[in-house]
Amino acid sequence: MKPDLFQAPDYYNLDELLTEEHKLVRDAAREWVKRDVSPIIEEYAQRAEFPEQIIDGLAGIGAFGPYIPEEYGGAGLDQISYGLIMQEIERGDSGVRSTASVQSSLVMYPIWKYGNEEQRKKYLPKLASGEWMGCFGLTEPDHGSNPGGMTTNFKDMGDHYLLNGAKMWISNAPFAQVAVVWAKNEEGRIHGLIVERGMEGFSTPETHNKWSLRASATGELIFDNVKVPKENLLPNKSGLGAPLGCLDSARYGIAWGAIGAAMDCYDTALRYSKERIQFGKPIGGFQLQQKKLAEMITEITKAQLLTWRLGVLRNEGKATSAQISMAKRNNVAMALDITREARQMLGGMGITGEYSIMRHMMNLESVVTYEGTHDIHLLITGLDITGLNAFK
Amino acid sequence: MKILVCISHVPDTTSKINFTEGDTKFDTNGVQFVINPNDEFGLTRAMWFKEKQSASVDVVNVGGAETEPTLRKALAIGADKAIRVNAEATDGFFVAKQLAAVVKDGGYDLVIAGRESIDYNGGMVPGMVAELTGANFVNTCIGLEVDGTSATAVREIDGGKETSNTSLPLVIAGQKGLVEESDLRIPNMRGIMMARKKPLTVIDAVDAAKETTAVKFEKPAPKGAVKLVDADNIDELINLLHNEAKVI
Numbered sequence A: 001m002k003p004d005l006f007q008a009p010d011y012y013n014l015d016e017l018l019t020e021e022h023k024l025v026r027d028a029a030r031e032w033v034k035r036d037v038s039p040i041i042e043e044y045a046q047r048a049e050f051p052e053q054i055i056d057g058l059a060g061i062g063a064f065g066p067y068i069p070e071e072y073g074g075a076g077l078d079q080i081s082y083g084l085i086m087q088e089i090e091r092g093d094s095g096v097r098s099t100a101s102v103q104s105s106l107v108m109y110p111i112w113k114y115g116n117e118e119q120r121k122k123y124l125p126k127l128a129s130g131e132w133m134g135c136f137g138l139t140e141p142d143h144g145s146n147p148g149g150m151t152t153n154f155k156d157m158g159d160h161y162l163l164n165g166a167k168m169w170i171s172n173a174p175f176a177q178v179a180v181v182w183a184k185n186e187e188g189r190i191h192g193l194i195v196e197r198g199m200e201g202f203s204t205p206e207t208h209n210k211w212s213l214r215a216s217a218t219g220e221l222i223f224d225n226v227k228v229p230k231e232n233l234l235p236n237k238s239g240l241g242a243p244l245g246c247l248d249s250a251r252y253g254i255a256w257g258a259i260g261a262a263m264d265c266y267d268t269a270l271r272y273s274k275e276r277i278q279f280g281k282p283i284g285g286f287q288l289q290q291k292k293l294a295e296m297i298t299e300i301t302k303a304q305l306l307t308w309r310l311g312v313l314r315n316e317g318k319a320t321s322a323q324i325s326m327a328k329r330n331n332v333a334m335a336l337d338i339t340r341e342a343r344q345m346l347g348g349m350g351i352t353g354e355y356s357i358m359r360h361m362m363n364l365e366s367v368v369t370y371e372g373t374h375d376i377h378l379l380i381t382g383l384d385i386t387g388l389n390a391f392k
Numbered sequence B: 001m002k003i004l005v006c007i008s009h010v011p012d013t014t015s016k017i018n019f020t021e022g023d024t025k026f027d028t029n030g031v032q033f034v035i036n037p038n039d040e041f042g043l044t045r046a047m048w049f050k051e052k053q054s055a056s057v058d059v060v061n062v063g064g065a066e067t068e069p070t071l072r073k074a075l076a077i078g079a080d081k082a083i084r085v086n087a088e089a090t091d092g093f094f095v096a097k098q099l100a101a102v103v104k105d106g107g108y109d110l111v112i113a114g115r116e117s118i119d120y121n122g123g124m125v126p127g128m129v130a131e132l133t134g135a136n137f138v139n140t141c142i143g144l145e146v147d148g149t150s151a152t153a154v155r156e157i158d159g160g161k162e163t164s165n166t167s168l169p170l171v172i173a174g175q176k177g178l179v180e181e182s183d184l185r186i187p188n189m190r191g192i193m194m195a196r197k198k199p200l201t202v203i204d205a206v207d208a209a210k211e212t213t214a215v216k217f218e219k220p221a222p223k224g225a226v227k228l229v230d231a232d233n234i235d236e237l238i239n240l241l242h243n244e245a246k247v248i
């Protein structure tokens, strides 16, 4: 792969909206991605392997639970710092960002928000340091966009719960030590349970042959009469709102992350367009190529403003789920469009692993699907503005 | 051992260079600033002395408030304390006077500066600080060991290296070689969190005249078009060099 010459676009001087600490956090993540992710990621993606050696580095830059309070091993940062870290990681690879999103928003967040003090003390510091990796089991083979229909269930056996069912498409599943699993009790109410690797009847087969997020491990979670200790139930929230609260946090991070992938493709295409000569001049001098580049930077700038404002709202505790849906949907679609245009600008070179564009493009096919598909987020906006439910 | 690392706040090497105010001032609009690379090698070496020989490491910069993120980064990398002398750093002698005052005030044993800053490339400050504080001086330093009050410094010389023994107090003007690029540190989250609590003291400049002022900056002339001559056509090449370029 070519050396990483990335230069971040900031067309509207948005850096002026950031604090000194935001920039310090972001620049550290940016430097780390350049040094430790860019040189190896293409090879791991080609081999469809998660680069486990970067876990320490991810923990080092604060990618695991940046907004979790310091007393639980987090960094106690605000939501904009969290977003900026996700942006920088996804600039490198959406698969690596997925690993960090899951750990932070889908594993640490529910333990912090819905768990009790013993659970927080037991799990959060080890998850923040990367000593333990976690996964989040919501989706099932027959329940994707409609998680409320889940059939995974647990029974109260007096001194423990008995868990049965299966989850599918679970990021980090093949190597996670800890799984936050959503299942229904005997009354049909959804609760979160912490399932640990090694519990009898719990297995995590890997999903192979993905064309997307190849550097992230995906798998199933299978529960065959798993005895889960009672103290592993998350006591402080139940119902579908509990997993959806985690998704708000993750989707927010994805809205930032997608900008990272888009910036990387734009930057690559811009540089290539100045160097590649056809018909006696750089291809960047042709109007059709300029249209692509000009539209890319316009869309990136709009997305940056959207997420910055959303971050301010989240810091104030005022961002609604529907506002987060809008940003996730807009920014991922924006990034996907940019990858496709940028790929064309590189001609044949655009399809090779010499450049990151096609890897980003394939990755974003998952990102546009998980955490609520593109269509589902549109229905969320539709419901929010009309008050009419078009889901069913 | 008390170490002071002098940190310049300089434009990133990929920045677009432009000037304002009738070509007398650098245009900072949209420019990213970083720790001067030569200083970063020195800071990293200082971290080694801190970790292996329990040295204390302070960092200092002469500059306006806009340079504080650079000092904060040095704190996040591991420096104990930062000092900013609140003055515009336009003149080498003026800056050296300020740094010398900080060195005397803090009683530092070792001052690590960079061979030159990559913005104005003056390369004068470290030698002047040594003179003003009465310390020994090693220029273009690519290796440094300290044992008690004696020091061994390696210096780059034309086509080779020179190793010399000297003693503290010492000022070095360092560069790559003090440590390698792969040794440079990216601040981690713990470091960034700790840096929040570390002191960054702002002090007033001591009286010192500015001995120079920039009259004008000019960018190199843009490169002209290239004429390619076939490798077999030496006569044509000689003709062009003689009659057109007029260099032979």
Ligand SMILES: Cc1cc2nc3c(=O)[nH]c(=O)nc-3n(C[C@H](O)[C@H](O)[C@H](O)COP(=O)(O)OP(=O)(O)OC[C@H]3O[C@@H](n4cnc5c(N)ncnc54)[C@H](O)[C@@H]3O)c2cc1C
Binding pocket: A102, A135, A136, A137, A138, A139, A143, A144, A145, A146, A168, A169, A170, A171, A172, A212, A213, A218, A366, A369, A370, A371, A372, A373, A374, A375, A376, A379, A390, A391, A392
């Ligand atoms: C790589 C990867 C990693 C993942 N990681 C995780 C994870 O860690 N944890 C986890 O729980 N899940 C994870 N998922 C699952 C992901 O969240 C689901 O794939 C997603 O929610 C969509 O569900 P589905 O695949 O079953 O598609 P379906 O729900 O079957 O949707 C198929 C199509 O129908 C559309 N559709 C569905 N309902 C409606 C409707 N009412 N109106 C209009 N259109 C509709 C959808 O938009 C979509 O286009 C991951 C998925 C992938 C690909």
